[in-house]
Amino acid sequence: MNESLITFFGIYLLSMFKFIAGPLLGHAAGYNIWEIILVTVSGMMSSVFIFTLVGSQAKKILISLTTTKRSLFSKKNRSIVRIRAKYGEIGIAFFTPLVLTPIGGTLILVSFGTKKSKIYFHMLWSALLWSTVFGLTIDQILQIPFFSQLLG
Numbered sequence: 001m002n003e004s005l006i007t008f009f010g011i012y013l014l015s016m017f018k019f020i021a022g023p024l025l026g027h028a029a030g031y032n033i034w035e036i037i038l039v040t041v042s043g044m045m046s047s048v049f050i051f052t053l054v055g056s057q058a059k060k061i062l063i064s065l066t067t068t069k070r071s072l073f074s075k076k077n078r079s080i081v082r083i084r085a086k087y088g089e090i091g092i093a094f095f096t097p098l099v100l101t102p103i104g105g106t107l108i109l110v111s112f113g114t115k116k117s118k119i120y121f122h123m124l125w126s127a128l129l130w131s132t133v134f135g136l137t138i139d140q141i142l143q144i145p146f147f148s149q150l151l152g
Contacts, residue, residue, distance in 0.1 A: 017103065052119050
């Protein structure tokens, strides 16, 4: 298999689980901004599609595997409900790449009963926005002489 295809597929898989991996590893692989956006958005939206389709069952399984008798009103749960109450699905989608993982944001929206079409739309614009912002920001940071000497 072609080495560049393997690299793309690896970055794609990591972007499914951790959004920031796409822009960071895409830049490290020498991708231009369009390739970074493509691989990051593809990875995030793949996990959104998968976990939207199996969201309820996956949430039950993840909770049973990862937690033991946790508090219903934890600080994290209250902040998620506060964001949902104040900003709705748009707020959850906006903060997903920053704070949550693509899987976490999708499961939260599914657990609130959001329609699948709305989840897909909001997660898509969020992925496009943040992959562009992160991709361009990382590119600009690495053009600073201090960082280019440090890494180069």
